[in-house]
Amino acid sequence: MSTLTRLTPLAVLLIVVVALVAPDPGPTAGAGKLSLWRLKTYIPPADKILDANAQECAKKAGMELAIQTYTFDDMWTKYTAAIESKTLPDIAELDAVGPARLANLGRLSDMSDVVGGVTKELGPILANAEGAVKFGGKYYAVPHYGIPLVLFYRKDILEKIGAEPPDTWEAIQQISQKVKQAGIHDFPNGFPWNRTGDGYDPAMSLLWSYGAAWVDKSGKFTGIPKGPAVQALKVVTSAYLVDKTAAFDYLSWSGSTNNESFMAGKITFTPNGPSILFQEESNKHPLQKDTAIKLMPKGPAGRNLALTFVMNWGVPVDGKQQKEAKAVVGCIMSRTQWMKYMTGSFQQAVPLFARPLDDPYWNTPNGKTIVETVKLGHPVGWPGPTTPAAAEVVSSNVLTDMITQVIVDKVTPEAAVDEANKRIKEIYDRLPVK
Amino acid sequence: MLTDRHREQLLGYTMIAPVAIFLAALVAYPFLSAIYLSLTEKIVGYPAHFVGLRNYANLLDSGRFRIVAWNSAVFTVASIAVKLVIGMAMALALHQVVRGNQFIRGILLLPWIIPTVVIALTWKWLLDLFRGLVNVTLIDVGVVKSGVHWLGDPSLAMLSVVMANIWRGFPFFGVSFLAALQTVPQELYDAADVDGAGSWQKFWRITLPSIKSVVAVVTLLSTIVTLNDFNIVFIMTRGGPGAATHIFATYSYELGIMSQRWGVAMAASMASLPLVALLIVGVVRYLHREEE
Numbered sequence: 132m133s134t135l136t137r138l139t140p141l142a143v144l145l146i147v148v149v150a151l152v153a154p155d156p157g158p159t160a161g162a163g164k165l166s167l168w169r170l171k172t173y174i175p176p177a178d179k180i181l182d183a184n185a186q187e188c189a190k191k192a193g194m195e196l197a198i199q200t201y202t203f204d205d206m207w208t209k210y211t212a213a214i215e216s217k218t219l220p221d222i223a224e225l226d227a228v229g230p231a232r233l234a235n236l237g238r239l240s241d242m243s244d245v246v247g248g249v250t251k252e253l254g255p256i257l258a259n260a261e262g263a264v265k266f267g268g269k270y271y272a273v274p275h276y277g278i279p280l281v282l283f284y285r286k287d288i289l290e291k292i293g294a295e296p297p298d299t300w301e302a303i304q305q306i307s308q309k310v311k312q313a314g315i316h317d318f319p320n321g322f323p324w325n326r327t328g329d330g331y332d333p334a335m336s337l338l339w340s341y342g343a344a345w346v347d348k349s350g351k352f353t354g355i356p357k358g359p360a361v362q363a364l365k366v367v368t369s370a371y372l373v374d375k376t377a378a379f380d381y382l383s384w385s386g387s388t389n390n391e392s393f394m395a396g397k398i399t400f401t402p403n404g405p406s407i408l409f410q411e412e413s414n415k416h417p418l419q420k421d422t423a424i425k426l427m428p429k430g431p432a433g434r435n436l437a438l439t440f441v442m443n444w445g446v447p448v449d450g451k452q453q454k455e456a457k458a459v460v461g462c463i464m465s466r467t468q469w470m471k472y473m474t475g476s477f478q479q480a481v482p483l484f485a486r487p488l489d490d491p492y493w494n495t496p497n498g499k500t501i502v503e504t505v506k507l508g509h510p511v512g513w514p515g516p517t518t519p520a521a522a523e524v525v526s527s528n529v530l531t532d533m534i535t536q537v538i539v540d541k542v543t544p545e546a547a548v549d550e551a552n553k554r555i556k557e558i559y560d561r562l563p564v565k
Numbered sequence: 566m567l568t569d570r571h572r573e574q575l576l577g578y579t580m581i582a583p584v585a586i587f588l589a590a591l592v593a594y595p596f597l598s599a600i601y602l603s604l605t606e607k608i609v610g611y612p613a614h615f616v617g618l619r620n621y622a623n624l625l626d627s628g629r630f631r632i633v634a635w636n637s638a639v640f641t642v643a644s645i646a647v648k649l650v651i652g653m654a655m656a657l658a659l660h661q662v663v664r665g666n667q668f669i670r671g672i673l674l675l676p677w678i679i680p681t682v683v684i685a686l687t688w689k690w691l692l693d694l695f696r697g698l699v700n701v702t703l704i705d706v707g708v709v710k711s712g713v714h715w716l717g718d719p720s721l722a723m724l725s726v727v728m729a730n731i732w733r734g735f736p737f738f739g740v741s742f743l744a745a746l747q748t749v750p751q752e753l754y755d756a757a758d759v760d761g762a763g764s765w766q767k768f769w770r771i772t773l774p775s776i777k778s779v780v781a782v783v784t785l786l787s788t789i790v791t792l793n794d795f796n797i798v799f800i801m802t803r804g805g806p807g808a809a810t811h812i813f814a815t816y817s818y819e820l821g822i823m824s825q826r827w828g829v830a831m832a833a834s835m836a837s838l839p840l841v842a843l844l845i846v847g848v849v850r851y852l853h854r855e856e857e
Contacts, residue, residue, distance in 0.1 A: 317711055
């Protein structure tokens with residue numbers, strides 16, 4: 132056998148291997164196909180409705196739709212890879228900071244025309260949702276819905292100790308002390324200053340309610356004012372260090388551990404999206420009758436709530452069928468489709484356009500609180516718009532690190548604020564606000 | 566006209582070419598690319614700009630990175646030391662067992678074949694303050710009055726992630742050592758018995774010297790894997806409380822994925838490279854010496 136003959140199988144093998152590892156032509160290579168990435172929420176029935184709506188809309192646009200999902204935990208892993216490999220989907224559901232990041236990279240299409248169409252059906256876009264999607268006078272994403280963080284509390288326990296539902300951060304501390312003294316819960320105060328949304332969303336609400344934002348109205352860095360920030364830090368860290376009404380374990384919680392602990396009857400308070408209501412209702416949970424929600428607390432500077440869990444539809448410029456993708460987004464946000472989704476969301480998907488907020492669907496005690504939370508909410512980077520720098524302050528956990536430094540590392544609140552300001556300044560120096 | 570020797574050489578190169586290409590594509594390229602990125606200011610979506618050693622200098626200057634480096638060292642050294650001891654004990658015990666050896670070996674291998682995510686979630690649940698089996702048991706038998714803050718107290722949180730890592734990794738040590746033990750000639754022990762050596766002397770003078778190459782290689786491999794561990798810490802504590810269990814892998818994730826700063830994230834994950842390289846060189850040279 133000649134050398135060449137012997138090498139033939141090897142050559143065939145090489146060709147097969149090269150064919151196998153050749154790059155994927157991408158989601159939009161085939162005509163009439165669109166890809167959509169969306170968040171997998173804690174409300175599976177709502178996800179089902181959204182998928183059905185999206186498929187129906189794609190059909191109307193004469194397209195086939197492939198839907199992929201992600202969770203809050205793996206969202207940026209997926210998007211990071213796609214940004215670098217230029218394989219973003221045709222339609223991307225992005226979190227509160229996603230539009231700012233991608234628009235800044237020039238990777239999102241102008242969605243102003245779609246927003247215009249949606250406002251005709253759903254009314255004007257909420258001013259506080261605008262900051263996360265509108266940059267330089269153009270809309271780069273269509274606000275889809277907000278998941279407001281509310282204060283969950285046990286009304287039976289509060290009744291037992293004769294306390295009114297708390298309205299301030301201090302009141303939460305005081306009631307927690309009473310609950311502990313009554314021997315009901317060892318660690319009733321379930322505020323986890325951890326590396327999840329249940330940590331950084333309340334951290335922003337806390338600081339802002341004490342007047343301790345880190346930017347001005349234009350979004351430029353000014354630094355966290357020390358006086359109010361120290362005051363805020365002292366209030367919440369005393370629960371861990373002085374009153375011992377919060378356990379250090381809460382600082383290591385995942386996004387669902389506070390839900391589980393609340394539903395296990397182990398804590399009196401916790402901040403969370405409305406998903407606990409859904410879980411209790413769908414499981415006919417014994418604590419359902421004792422669970423209540425309230426607006427997150429206010430501080431000396433008012434009730435400046437963060438609206439961190441906001442999802443938005445963007446159409447990346449990577450796609451070759453942007454017209455069709457925009458048509459699908461417009462259709463998903465049409466009144467008929469939106470109402471189907473909203474009313475099937477167990478009050479988790481709160482509209483970010485004015486008209487559906489007045490729908491009788493929200494006319495329940497919990498519904499009113501949820502809607503109010505969204506109305507009062509501010510975007511990441513408030514009082515300025517959401518910028519890539521503001522996004523990084525949140526994603527690099529600067530704010531919750533500031534709190535845990537006081538609790539865990541026993542740093543003084545003043546030093547923790549200084550350290551946070553140093554880190555934030557470094558971020559804004561690197562990502563200057565245009 | 567090619568001579569036979571040249572033809573043979575050509576054929577040889579052709580035969581190893583696929584493997585060489587695969588190694589270059591799957592090992593060398595990502596590795597060199599990571600080193601290059603660590604020397605750049607690379608933000609996701611933007612082109613990389615070469616900045617030399619600036620990322621490393623900034624990391625060395627960062628108090629947070631120093632905490633992360635210290636945590637990584639504690640996590641790795643503590644895990645490896647205990648895995649080494651337990652693995653050796655497991656191997657020695659199994660070496661003595663005649664009946665049911667295969668069955669016991671299979672059972673002891675379980676932690677190694679269970680997906681790490683499942684192990685981390687299980688440990689997280691076991692150590693939960695309120696509902697964890699460990700705390701419930703300790704309270705029920707009256708050892709403690711209220712739950713221990715396994716994942717909340719900074720020192721205990723480190724201990725907890727180390728325990729989970731040990732539980733997952735000790736079978737690898739045990740099975741490797743057991744395989745090595747089976748190659749030690751029985752005659753050496755018989756001769757030692759005749760000389761009146763005790764168990765301890767036999768272990769130090771015969772067993773350990775006979776399997777030390779395997780011990781070195783297993784320790785090296787496990788050190789590399791442990792130093793790069795992500796799942797256990799991320800799932801159990803997310804690096805918390807505070808930064809008490811933040812290690813190289815979770816820190817690099819925070820920098821690279823959450824903050825989109827690939828350059829500095831690569832530098833953070835490369836920081837342990839010199840140490841690992843030294844270890845590899847040391848072990849390889851030692852093995853060569855042993856062979857000679």
